[in-house]
Amino acid sequence: MSPQRNTFADRAFRFLLRFFPSEFRGDYGKEMEQVFEAQRREARKDKGGAMRLWWETIAGIFTTAPREHVEMFRQDGGYALRMMRKNIGFTVLVISILALGIGANTAIFSVINGVLLRPLPYADGNRLMTLDQTAPHSGQGSQRFSVHEIDDIRAQSQTLESLVEYHNMQFDLLGVGDPQRINTGVVSANFFDVLGVRPLYGRTFVPDDDKPGAPAVLVFSYDYWMKVYGGDPKILGTTYRMNDKMHTLVGILPAMPQYPDENDVYMSVSACPFRSNPNFIANRQARMMTVFGRLRKGRTIEQAQSELTTLESRFQKSYPDDYPAELDWTLEAGLLRTQLTERARPTFMILLGTAGLVLLIVCANVANLVLSRQLRRGREMAVRSALGASRARLLRQVVTESTMLALAGGVIGLLIAWGAMQILVDFAARFTPRAPEISLDSNVLLYCLGISVFAGILFGSIPQLGSNSNLATPLKEGAAQGAAGSRERLRSALVVAQVALSFALLAGAGLMLRSFYKLVTLDPGYKSENVVSMLIQLNFTRYGGGQIGKVRSFHDRLLERVKENPGVISAALALTFPLNDRAPRAIGFQIEGKPNTTGQPQPTFDLQSVTPEYFETVGIPLVRGRFFSYGDGPDKPDAAIVNLAMARHYWGNDDPIGRRLTTDGGKSWETIVGIVGDEKQVALDKPSADELYVTQAQNPTGETSLLVRTQQNPMTLTKKLADDVHAIDPEQPVARIRTLEQLRQKSLASPRLTSYLLGLFALLALVITAAGIAGVMGLFVNQRIKEIGIRMALGASGGSVMWLILKKGLLRVGIGLVIGLLGALAGTRLLATLLFGVEPYDPITLASVTVLLLAVAALACYGPSRRATTVDPLTALRSE
Amino acid sequence: MTVIEKRSVEPLLPMTPAMFHVLLALADGDKHGYAIMKEVTRLTDGAVSLSAGTLYGILRRLESEGLVVENDERPAPELDDERRRYYHLTEFGRRVARAEAERLEDMVTLARSKKLMVKVRPV
Numbered sequence A: 001m002s003p004q005r006n007t008f009a010d011r012a013f014r015f016l017l018r019f020f021p022s023e024f025r026g027d028y029g030k031e032m033e034q035v036f037e038a039q040r041r042e043a044r045k046d047k048g049g050a051m052r053l054w055w056e057t058i059a060g061i062f063t064t065a066p067r068e069h070v071e072m073f074r075q076d077g078g079y080a081l082r083m084m085r086k087n088i089g090f091t092v093l094v095i096s097i098l099a100l101g102i103g104a105n106t107a108i109f110s111v112i113n114g115v116l117l118r119p120l121p122y123a124d125g126n127r128l129m130t131l132d133q134t135a136p137h138s139g140q141g142s143q144r145f146s147v148h149e150i151d152d153i154r155a156q157s158q159t160l161e162s163l164v165e166y167h168n169m170q171f172d173l174l175g176v177g178d179p180q181r182i183n184t185g186v187v188s189a190n191f192f193d194v195l196g197v198r199p200l201y202g203r204t205f206v207p208d209d210d211k212p213g214a215p216a217v218l219v220f221s222y223d224y225w226m227k228v229y230g231g232d233p234k235i236l237g238t239t240y241r242m243n244d245k246m247h248t249l250v251g252i253l254p255a256m257p258q259y260p261d262e263n264d265v266y267m268s269v270s271a272c273p274f275r276s277n278p279n280f281i282a283n284r285q286a287r288m289m290t291v292f293g294r295l296r297k298g299r300t301i302e303q304a305q306s307e308l309t310t311l312e313s314r315f316q317k318s319y320p321d322d323y324p325a326e327l328d329w330t331l332e333a334g335l336l337r338t339q340l341t342e343r344a345r346p347t348f349m350i351l352l353g354t355a356g357l358v359l360l361i362v363c364a365n366v367a368n369l370v371l372s373r374q375l376r377r378g379r380e381m382a383v384r385s386a387l388g389a390s391r392a393r394l395l396r397q398v399v400t401e402s403t404m405l406a407l408a409g410g411v412i413g414l415l416i417a418w419g420a421m422q423i424l425v426d427f428a429a430r431f432t433p434r435a436p437e438i439s440l441d442s443n444v445l446l447y448c449l450g451i452s453v454f455a456g457i458l459f460g461s462i463p464q465l466g467s468n469s470n471l472a473t474p475l476k477e478g479a480a481q482g483a484a485g486s487r488e489r490l491r492s493a494l495v496v497a498q499v500a501l502s503f504a505l506l507a508g509a510g511l512m513l514r515s516f517y518k519l520v521t522l523d524p525g526y527k528s529e530n531v532v533s534m535l536i537q538l539n540f541t542r543y544g545g546g547q548i549g550k551v552r553s554f555h556d557r558l559l560e561r562v563k564e565n566p567g568v569i570s571a572a573l574a575l576t577f578p579l580n581d582r583a584p585r586a587i588g589f590q591i592e593g594k595p596n597t598t599g600q601p602q603p604t605f606d607l608q609s610v611t612p613e614y615f616e617t618v619g620i621p622l623v624r625g626r627f628f629s630y631g632d633g634p635d636k637p638d639a640a641i642v643n644l645a646m647a648r649h650y651w652g653n654d655d656p657i658g659r660r661l662t663t664d665g666g667k668s669w670e671t672i673v674g675i676v677g678d679e680k681q682v683a684l685d686k687p688s689a690d691e692l693y694v695t696q697a698q699n700p701t702g703e704t705s706l707l708v709r710t711q712q713n714p715m716t717l718t719k720k721l722a723d724d725v726h727a728i729d730p731e732q733p734v735a736r737i738r739t740l741e742q743l744r745q746k747s748l749a750s751p752r753l754t755s756y757l758l759g760l761f762a763l764l765a766l767v768i769t770a771a772g773i774a775g776v777m778g779l780f781v782n783q784r785i786k787e788i789g790i791r792m793a794l795g796a797s798g799g800s801v802m803w804l805i806l807k808k809g810l811l812r813v814g815i816g817l818v819i820g821l822l823g824a825l826a827g828t829r830l831l832a833t834l835l836f837g838v839e840p841y842d843p844i845t846l847a848s849v850t851v852l853l854l855a856v857a858a859l860a861c862y863g864p865s866r867r868a869t870t871v872d873p874l875t876a877l878r879s880e
Numbered sequence B: 001m002t003v004i005e006k007r008s009v010e011p012l013l014p015m016t017p018a019m020f021h022v023l024l025a026l027a028d029g030d031k032h033g034y035a036i037m038k039e040v041t042r043l044t045d046g047a048v049s050l051s052a053g054t055l056y057g058i059l060r061r062l063e064s065e066g067l068v069v070e071n072d073e074r075p076a077p078e079l080d081d082e083r084r085r086y087y088h089l090t091e092f093g094r095r096v097a098r099a100e101a102e103r104l105e106d107m108v109t110l111a112r113s114k115k116l117m118v119k120v121r122p123v
Helices: A008-017 A022-043 A049-086 A088-117 A147-156 A191-195 A222-229 A278-282 A301-318 A336-341 A345-386 A391-419 A421-428 A442-466 A473-477 A485-521 A548-563 A614-618 A644-651 A714-728 A740-783 A785-793 A798-834 A843-869 A873-878 B017-027 B033-043 B052-065 B091-113
Strands: A128-134 A160-173 A180-187 A217-220 A239-242 A245-252 A265-268 A290-295 A330-335 A531-537 A568-574 A586-588 A604-610 A622-625 A639-643 A660-662 A670-676 A691-695 A703-710 A735-739 B068-071 B086-089
Touching: A008 A022, A008 A049, A022 A049, A022 A391, A022 B033, A022 B052, A049 A088, A049 A391, A049 B052, A088 A345, A088 A391, A088 A421, A088 A442, A088 A740, A128 A301, A128 A336, A147 A160, A147 A278, A147 A301, A160 A191, A160 A239, A180 A191, A191 A290, A217 A222, A301 A330, A330 A336, A345 A391, A345 A442, A345 A485, A345 A740, A345 A798, A391 A421, A391 A442, A421 A740, A442 A485, A485 A740, A485 A798, A485 A843, A531 A714, A531 A740, A548 A568, A548 A703, A548 A714, A568 A614, A614 A703, A639 A644, A644 A670, A644 A691, A670 A691, A703 A714, A714 A735, A735 A740, A740 A785, A740 A798, A740 A843, A785 A798, A785 A873, A798 A843, B017 B033, B017 B052, B017 B068, B017 B086, B017 B091, B033 B052, B052 B068, B086 B091
Parallel strands: A180 A265, A217 A245, A604 A691, A639 A670
Antiparallel strands: A128 A290, A128 A330, A160 A180, A160 A290, A217 A265, A239 A245, A531 A703, A531 A735, A568 A604, A568 A703, A586 A604, A622 A670, A639 A691, A660 A670, B068 B086
């Protein structure tokens, strides 16, 4: 017997042999060692022979080993295909279950990939930064920037380059059919250069376009160009009238996600009548613009932040009047990428986690199916083992088969994901402007492939944990022998795992559905049925500049015409209205006799300016005092109405009616004449803010929304209402025509879809788990036919046999429920940010899920347990 | 007529040169792996040198196709290494090797007809 040598060379060669499949090593490994040993002896005779030998040996192994693996896979694959064809029912069942789990995961990952993982579709997107100037104690959000501030940052920053300014306005575009109210992005000339956007036709802006007095030019967005002009490039050079000025179209953008807003057209800063106004430019406090820029190469975001903090301090020291110290000014930098995705991240990650749990349930279920089938294949495995197949070889064969099933499931899952793409894009669009970037790209295909292989390996190898180490056992004991104890325990463990995971999923879905139900049934504080809104922004060159009389006259004449329409119950004009997607205007104030404390944040309210019939039109109730009347005219004392939230906040149990407050340091005072109910102004799941109403007559605004309550469907009147507007001013466009109910439904769309998706996943999990329980209990009954026969022959009743089977099943379910409950208690707090009116540990939801699972499990166990009672003892005793 | 004789050689042609050399090495008697390696080197004057990985990949393929089998007859223990396996060219393997040689001969004949080869090289 030749002893195994253990020199370094021998060990190294044995290590290289590990690259071959284990079966190959088993057949030829020893001989190859012997051959290599002989070759080494021979090679020592030549100078450099050993080196040559090692080189040739390594090259030979790395050429041959992969081929051996491929050949083995080819053989296993061919065998697997034959087995799949032979058991077509099992194959179809497994592939279908896998397709659902893999498809769900692939679909959700495609969203995550498009929104969170892909680089921004802008040049050097990871270095694009957003700047934000805030004064937290002012009660308002972002302060934005003035022209002076932008120029100063541009001149003084060492960490940021290519600063860009942006603001959005709605202007009237004339010269194209009816006057159009269009979203206009007003940008500095380098805006498109910084984003790395090249025009589809023509050009974007150049530095000369920013110069005061430069010819006014426009760039169209791709969507607007396609929608209005059908993609006709010949419109380049066309002139349009905007803001009483002629603008020339110089360029058309390519299809691209727009940031920060979806605009119809873009204009340069010199063409915007607000931005180009010399008084506006000179006023450091005229803050209107959003700013972003690019981090210089080699600089970090931390360095940029440190520098901006220094700059803000410098501004405050140099211009103390423009930065009141008590407002606590800050200047912050953030990655553009984060800003575009932070709202979407929590929901999408929860959905991915949920889909992952579904996949695990699918794998556990399929593993149980494979385990059950293993009993029938036990003989086959034993025969192959007796013919020389190693355990590793058989395992490889089984895992190849399971992986091929999973890959087939993955292909169908990919089709499911493709089919669901549009729904997911629409869903994601509510959270992020990056939704159009969602697609089935190479990352998603790789992910689908990866989880398919993972699932195949998982459910293929789990059943092997319970298999007998002596593969020949089935030949000795016979096929009808009950499953080995370890297999039985493994099956039970898989059922427990499925139940536990299903519980967690059902708990999460249940919480979301309850939360959604609370939102749907919530009283929003107003009546949204049969009310239509349309935005009317009066042209400021014809109505602005202090021409308050013209504004009032327009409003009065419009309301008079609108109310004459048959079917109109009431009509009003308002600065804003519930669930309008316009940010509230927060105004600082002081209550008479209660001066504000120095150094403390100034109290603020959300301002609302309305005509008298507003509350009746929108359906907001009066709590105390009175509504506005037409008697509250411009020559009467300024009247105000507060909502209940503001009344309680600042007056507690005292009556605010008759009390006064000022918003301009005491120059003028509003007298509170009434209290109205709270309504959901910003969002259904946000508490009502402090609101103060003033009259349009005393505080007219050029921008209002016309609100009309009708007897019938208000959308049938929109043409007539637009005609009423044009009868007064033919060049006045109307925009954003929507009903209040549409806006309410829009605000429910995201929680609806999120809860439906979670519910769908949970339902899928429940069905798969129930099928798994039924399958396992059915097998349990089959394997105990003899035992059941004996029991019944000895006098056991059908009921006691049924209870025996049920008990077995429900015990497993019970253990799964306990584990699932613990998991749910740990996991549902991740949902806390998405829930409304429901706690993550809501006992009603958890109890309902427990009862549901028990009921479904009992139903799944019923069939097999009922079948057990029909066993004929004589037949059972004779069976093998 | 045996089952093996009925089996067609066509699916196995053409062979790789390395595979053919292994069959040639076994044509005049059973050999173990290292001896096959040495014989191939000798027959080709060192032009073809099989590494261990390459040789046993070939042997596995030849065994699975039935061209080669392991011979249980072994020399005396003092002349043997128990790790060695001795390979025997089967009748089918001999037919395949013959078919490959005839195929190569046909190609040489063709090359001569095209005046690519004029001299018969000594063996």
